[in-house]
Amino acid sequence: MKCDKCGREAITYIRYSGAHLCPEHFTEFVERRVKKELRRQIDLKRTKKIAVAVSGGKDSMLSLYLLNRFFSGVRGLELEAITVDEGIADYRPATLKLVADYCEQLGIEHHIISFKEMLGFNLDDIVRKDDQITPCSYCGVFRRKAMNSVARDIGADVLATGLNLDDAAQSIIMNIARGDMERLARMGPHEHVQPGLVPRIQPLRLIPEKESYLYVMINNIPFSDKECPYRQKALRNTFRDIINRLEDETPGSRYSILKSYDEIKPLLVKKYPPVSLGRCRRCGEPANGELCMACRMQESLMTRID
């Protein structure tokens, strides 16, 4: 197979566009879409600091690499990385080191926040006490709180996540299947800025998971492919299978789902406008009600964990 652009040996065939691409043109193909999203999502005149959520997996490492590549020479714009240590013994310690080493190599400040210091217990403790729970439901809420509080404390204007096209399509379908229109309306990237909440941006939202993988391989970006041991329990897996089947049978489905969502989002936001948030009386983080969701979960868990 030859590259459609230059005639050199192709390394991939992009089914949804019918293109054969060599490493160089594949790299360009990915970067063009990331740049397009960044232009849409970030107002560079107002952005002084970007916090990047980095777990050590391929997507977050790619997001860090590309943001550094595009912005490291821009004066007055800083990049800092944040990793959450959930306290998952077989998984997190190795990735913490990987991210720390890569940040050092790139000259990017790296912050680590652990569930243990934030909550007094870690994710393994929660699961040890109750193996019937779905760890991701707790982990997701605690991670968001941890990320937001660090991003805000370091003065970041936006928080970049490693969400890719597959993740975005799964989340959209998941919220529709649950009938959770409010959550659907609140999905990032965020345009409305709420006091105390750092808006999330999603540089990779147009990049399919397989392309993210191929890009990091071609460009020698370090990443960990170790999976979180609790991932198998996630409800998201059902939606991952559905989206994969759909994409297999009808290439381009993921992108169509995202594009449709972008079209209807303004209507959703009009129907479900952002609520004005108060402060959690326990931790001071933004909250809809007396306590934020993380504190509500933390209180219910504390009665079960010594």
Ligand code: SF4
């Ligand atoms: Fe947390 Fe679930 Fe992700 Fe594991 S897979 S890090 S439990 S959200």
Ligand code: ZN
């Ligand atoms: Zn709280």
